[in-house]
Each structure stands twice: as structure tokens, then as C-alpha cells.
Amino acid sequence: MQEKRLLRVDLSAGTVKQEPLNPDWVKQYIGGRGYGTKLLYEELKPGTDPLSEGNKLIFATGPLTGSNVPTGGRYMVITKSPLTGFIASSNSGGYWGAEMARAGYMMILVEGKAKKPVYLWINDDKAELRDASSLWGKDTHETTDALLKEVGDPKARVACIGPAGEKLSPIACIVNEKHRAAGRSGVGAVMGSKNLKAVVVRGSGSFKAADPEGLRETLKAAMQKIKENGVTGEGLPTYGTAVLVNILNQLGSYPYKNFQASQHEGAEKHSGERLAETFLTGRTNCFACPIGCGRETALEDKKGEGPEYETLWALGSNCGVDDLEPIIRANYLCNELGLDTISAGGTISAAMELYEKGFIPREDLGVGPELKFGSGDALVYWTEKMGKVEGLGERMAQGSYRLGEYYVHPEFSISVKKQELPAYDPRGIQGIGLTYAVSNRGACHVRGYLISPEVLGIPEKLDPWVTEGKAQWGKIFHDLTAAIDSSGMCLFTSFALGAGDYADMLKHGAGFDLDADSLLEAGDRIWTLERLFNLREGLDPAKDDTLPVRLLKEPIPDGPAKGKVSRIGEMIPEYYKLRGWDEKGVPTPSKLAALGIR
């Protein structure tokens, strides 16, 4: 096992100190998302206001972060979410996580609140809090450039918040290396509430495998699988995630205008194919990644990365916008100002529907353009206002649910647990609806990407229109994802790799005693502990494990999936049972005992 540590940062006291990790927790929860959840569960006082001094913010790497395993560069941010009131658990790539691991830390636990803006500077063993007053108000790009200059080490990596996080928007993200984000559930607002502008890290350590020979063999096999797999070897490197636009649109499960329909005639105009012909300038890889799905793009006056598939949809089709230029511009603004693109798009689309239906009065828009579906001008203008938390943008920055609630129509918020839905219509793809409904962090596709079997046919071709068997698939995907998120690897490897591969890498790379079954069991344990956290924070499964009424009652109006609604009611009872939870969705004492959860 790597001798990594925990760095405890008390912003109220202004102190930083190193602590050993709990070896039992490592064994049970691996690291990353799992260990971070355990840490939060044990340390956070129940009922804590997410934006108060009492909340804790955890940056977590996995035991394979910073190693040479393919995609071994991921980190997670775990905290209590100001968006959902439940667990937040956001994942990011790039290079920051690997740098943190190389500095020797598996966890950074931030508690308290600084009296004035600060940033944390970690240089291997040395860690200190420094004044960040001059950076407050700056966007993520300006902040990153200024901090790299200030610490004087171009190899350092910066994770920071923009104005949205500073102003406590519950859809604010944390951005590392300017273009990568721990996006969802408002983790950026928690950072802002603590007056923590950035964490800058430099690590010079190197990864030491527990069994170098065994790891070499394992990696050889894994790399071969990644190379030979159609998705990881060719599809993602060539087109990135954006190639999904046309597929989902062809299936009629590509939500349009805030899920009022699910096919968009103008989708081709912002597809991955069109992006490749127009604004694409190159591709990028995260740390140790053989896939390289990242896209570099440029407008006439700006350059950046993305948009990813989710963003193309959220800021594009979901807002009725066809053209790439305003979508790319709004995507850049989200990265600069520190907003989650999925929630930003889901909020603008809700605002457009509220406005078009007469629930947001014209005067509330001030001098801004009308919030009309299809308006690229409105998309860009209101993204900026939301990111700067100004005018109506201040209300929009609260996310679609609170915006809808204010205008007395929260039903136009297409969200679960107040978090906006991603880019797959659960009426036309039944299994992903189950993931949205039961995901511990609110609506999310990457808690269990059932799109893989239901749309892409990997590892098996499941009919997206049926519910039968989806509960079992859901549980396996949810457990495997929890384990991958805890290892430090990227979920995209799972197109090519299976549970046994991850267990082997954790075994030879970091000395874990795991096989495919015990890896999935660790995932089950992690998922269940997240559930216990949520229940402790007041989760009501009957009310919270569901989808927006529109998706349960309003059939898709046209296209191939015409007439479909989500039938999550057919899957949830079976899912609870498979998890060993009672019919109300509460883990049973015997299940907790079997998983070794106290």
C-alpha cells in the first residue's frame, strides 16, 4: 500500500497538518469517492448547512491516481451539496489529481472558514495558506495564470473557483487547469463559502507499484483491450464525446426545449461531426490517458476546450439552439466563470420555458434579451449573467428548481433531487431513468452509464424501451462505477475493461486483496454508505427517488420514441430488493452487517 496521507486544513484556525489514513477504511472503501464518503460520513455533523462553516470539503484521489495505469489521473470532490442537500461527489480529470497524489496525499480535508480569501499551496510535504484577496472576483483562467506566476513553478497545477463559486451559486463547479471541472452538485459554492479561492499543488513523488512485475503484465493486457475496443480505441479518440449527438437524436431520445420533445431537427448543426469540420483545433489527453477524448476548439476571439456531448446538448438542443458558435461561447463562459454546464443549460432551458409560458415577466429580464428557445444571444447573455450572479442571473444561479419555485412553477425544473438531468431522455431509454432516480447525488448519467448497453450495445445490447432486467444491470453498473471512482481511474475505460481488470490493477498497483466480486462488493458498500448519508440528511425515498412529472406523465410527442413515458415504477422496487434495502428504500440491518458497515 502506498504511504499516502490526509492533509487536514482548518481554515478557521489557519492551520494545516498531516494525518495518517485509516487502513481499515482504505481496505473497505479503497480511496477517492469511497474513502471520501466514509470520511464525510464520520466527520460531518448531521443537518449542517452546506454553505456554513461546519461543512467539510474533501479532495480525494484514489490509490491509482498518479500512477501509470491507463487514465490514472482522476480526483473527486466530496462534500454536502448546496444544490441537493445530499452528498456531492464530483469527478474531474486533467493533471491536478495526479499532482496531488504525487505530493503524497490521498485526501485533503478542508474545514472551517477563512476570515478573508485564501488559497492553499501544497508543495510536496509543505503546505500553507496564502492570501488570495487580489484574486477574488477573477475568473478561473485569470486565477490560474496569476497563481502559477505567484508560486513560480510552471509545473504546479491549479484547481480554483470563479465568480459563481465565490457568490455561492449551488450550480458552481471547481475548475482545474482551466478546462477540466469537478462539475456537479455545487462543489464550487462550498469552496466559495469557505473563502478558499484555489488549491495549488506540486508533487515530485513517483508512484511505486506494490508488485511491479504483476502490474506490468496487467497493464499490457489492459492497454491492449483499450486499443482494440471500438469506443476507446477509435470512437472517442477521433470524435470525442460529441459524436453522440446524432446517435441520440436518431433514436429520438435527445431532449429538446427542456424535454418538451426529444428530437431536434437542427441537431446536426451542433454535432460532433460538424464540430470536427469547423471549430475543432486539436485533441487533448488527461494524465496517463491513452484515449484522449478532450477537444481543443477556437472561436475568432477565444480558444478553449470542449464542448463535450453533455454541454452541446445542455446549452444547445435543450435550449433549442442549433448553432455551434453560441454554444461554444457559453461553454467557455461556464468554464471561466465556474458553472456546471449541465445545470447551467438545464436552468436556462427552464427559464426559457417559464418565460415563454408567461411566468417570468419581461421586466425581470432588465435590458437582457428575451429568454426564447433557440436564441443564441439569450444563451450567451444569460450564461454570463448567471456566472456573474447578476440581475435575473442571480436567481438563475440558484439552479432550475429554485428558479421555478420562485416563479411558482417548479415543475419546469427537469431535475432529480434538485439537480438538472443530463442529455438522455429517460422516456426513450428506460434504464438510464433508473440511474437518474436513485443516484445519490441527484440526476446523473455517470453514476451508472446504462447508455452503454442500452444505446451503444456494450457489453450487451439491451433494448432501451424495456424495463425488464434493468434493475440488475443498474446495480452492477452503479457498484462498478463507485469502485472505479474510488480507484482514481476514468470511467471511460469501462467500455473496454471489466471488474476483474480493475481488481487486478488495484492488486498489483496498490496491494489490495481484491477480485471482481469483492471489487463490486466494495462498490456496493460505497453506494450504500452514500445512501445512509442521504437518509441521515433527510432523504425521503418516496419523494426523492423519482423523476420529474413531465417524464412520468407527458409522452414524447413525436419521433421514434413517440408515446413513451418513463416507467421507473417498474424498476425501483426490484432495485431496492437487489440492494438488500427494504421496500421503503432503507438498507436493512442484515445488509449493513454483510457489508461491514457499522
Next chain:
Amino acid sequence: MIRVSFFGMVRGIVREKETQVEAEGTVADLLEVLSGRYGLRFGEKVLKTPERELQLILILNGRHIEHIGGLAAPLKKGDHLAVFPLVGGG
């Protein structure tokens, strides 16, 4: 006539976005016509052997062919087949 649309890397192979094909029978028959028209590189993509799965996602009128009879799915006049490479994302 069957309308056939191409996406992703397949566009690079066939060098067009869309075509009309006079075909009868099944999806397999249509693929054979297309292989004849577009040559070996396209043919390799649609070749299915026990060792090698079909390297394409084929969507007929908005349904993955797997769920409507696979390669044996029958065609009728006015059908639309969308041909995608194996891709993924999140």
C-alpha cells in the same frame, strides 16, 4: 428506396453524408449493396465473424437493429437507416 445516412468515421470512408439505395429484403441485403458500392474499407466494418462483432451501430427508423430482428430485420420502402461507427461518451 431506402435512405441511408452516414455518421462519424463512416463518413470518411464512404465520402458522403447520405445516399438513396434501391434495396429489398433485409438489413443484411442492404449492407451487401453498400459494401459493393463503397469497397473494402466499408466492407470490413460490416463484416461480422464469430471473433469480431459488427463494428457499427445501425439504427433503422430510430431503433437499433438488434431490437427489431438484427441483420435479418426486414426493409420497406421509405425506411431510413443511420450508420454510425462504434462510439461512446458521457
